[in-house]
Structure formats: structure tokens, C-alpha cells
Amino acid sequence: MNFHSLGSSQIWVARAGDPPPRAAIRSPVAGLQGLSLQCERVDQPQLRALLEQFEAERHQLCPASRAACAPELEVLRGPQTRLLVLRDAQERVLACVGLLLHDEYAEVLTLMVLPNWRGRGAGEMLLQALQREALRAGQPLLRLQVGVQQRSAQRLFERLGFRRCGPFGAHRADPFALFMEKLAGD
Numbered sequence: 001m002n003f004h005s006l007g008s009s010q011i012w013v014a015r016a017g018d019p020p021p022r023a024a025i026r027s028p029v030a031g032l033q034g035l036s037l038q039c040e041r042v043d044q045p046q047l048r049a050l051l052e053q054f055e056a057e058r059h060q061l062c063p064a065s066r067a068a069c070a071p072e073l074e075v076l077r078g079p080q081t082r083l084l085v086l087r088d089a090q091e092r093v094l095a096c097v098g099l100l101l102h103d104e105y106a107e108v109l110t111l112m113v114l115p116n117w118r119g120r121g122a123g124e125m126l127l128q129a130l131q132r133e134a135l136r137a138g139q140p141l142l143r144l145q146v147g148v149q150q151r152s153a154q155r156l157f158e159r160l161g162f163r164r165c166g167p168f169g170a171h172r173a174d175p176f177a178l179f180m181e182k183l184a185g186d
Contacts, residue, residue: 094122096112
């Protein structure tokens with residue numbers, strides 16, 4: 001089985017009987033034409049509304065643990081944070097992801113995709129752009145914390161090469177959280 005790259009698309013070439021690889025089943029750019037992706041500040045009303053929805057969803061999934069819930073908005077305003085925002089042609093916010101730069105690694109924060117845009121590759125596109133941003137900032141090691149009930153997010157991270165690790169930085173072991181990491185570019 002071979003992959004051939006044509007810009008941002010892939011062609012899957014296989015022998016008869018080969019099962020399709022997971023990445024070839026759904027293209028990360030399917031249905032994402034006409035969208036813009038850029039670094040933005042968190043203080044915009046549409047973006048704040050998306051982040052508040054994100055926090056409410058995560059709190060429902062992990063009500064007993066604040067540690068596994070969304071980071072404070074203050075963290076997203078910090079000078080070491082990058083916030084990538086995906087917008088449609090009408091400039092509506094569809095999704096976002098944050099990156100917090102530490103001395104020895106970069107931490108993925110706040111991946112949120114509007115429910116009607118989930119499953120279309122927006123999260124994958126954001127995470128790939130985030131990896132490029134981390135590499136530009138000189139931080140190839142990416143780490144994240146995800147709630148144990150966030151199974152679709154866990155599958156996305158695993159599909160993109162994140163593997164489980166122990167707690168890192170100021171994070172502590174938490175029965176409601178999983179910790180993952182990967183080297184950008186792998």
C-alpha cells in the first residue's frame with residue numbers, strides 16, 4: 001500500500017484485499033474548502049462563545065474534576081499562547097485550538113469544533129496546523145491532557161500519533177484525565 005501526496009490531498013493506492021488505512025478512509029480536507037485558518041486573540045465574542053460551550057461540554061463529561069476541564073481564559077490570553085481559529089466564508093467561528101509554549105514542550109489546549117462540523121476533518125486540520133506552529137516556535141514535543149470521557153477526542157489524538165504518557169508540568173495524576181504526547185512531524 002502506498003500514499004502519494006498531491007498538495008494537501010492524498011491518493012490511496014492499494015492491492016486488492018488490502019484494508020484501507022484509517023487516514024485514507026476520510027480525507028481531512030473533505031468539505032473544508034473556502035475556510036480560513038489563522039492565529040487570533042481570545043477576546044472576540046464568537047470565539048468566547050465557542051470556548052464557553054467547550055467548557056460546558058467538558059464540565060458535563062468530567063464534573064468531579066476541574067483539572068481535566070477547560071483551561072481558564074486567562075491562560076489563552078497569555079503571551080506564550082497561540083490560538084488557531086477556523087472560520088467559514090462568512091467569518092463565523094467553526095473551531096479553534098490553543099497552543100501553550102513551555103520551555104521544554106508545547107501544550108495543546110482547548111480543541112473545540114462546533115457539533116455540526118465534527119467528523120469533517122476540522123479537528124485534524126487544526127491539529128496539523130498547530131504542529132507546524134509548534135515547530136516554528138522551536139517546540140517539537142507536544143503534550144496534552146484530555147478527559148477520560150472524551151473518547152472521540154482521544155481517537156483523533158491517537159490517529160494523529162499521540163501516545164499516552166504520565167502527567168507533565170503542573171498537571172497531577174487525575175482519574176478523570178489522560179495525558180498524551182508526540183513529536184511534531186512524526
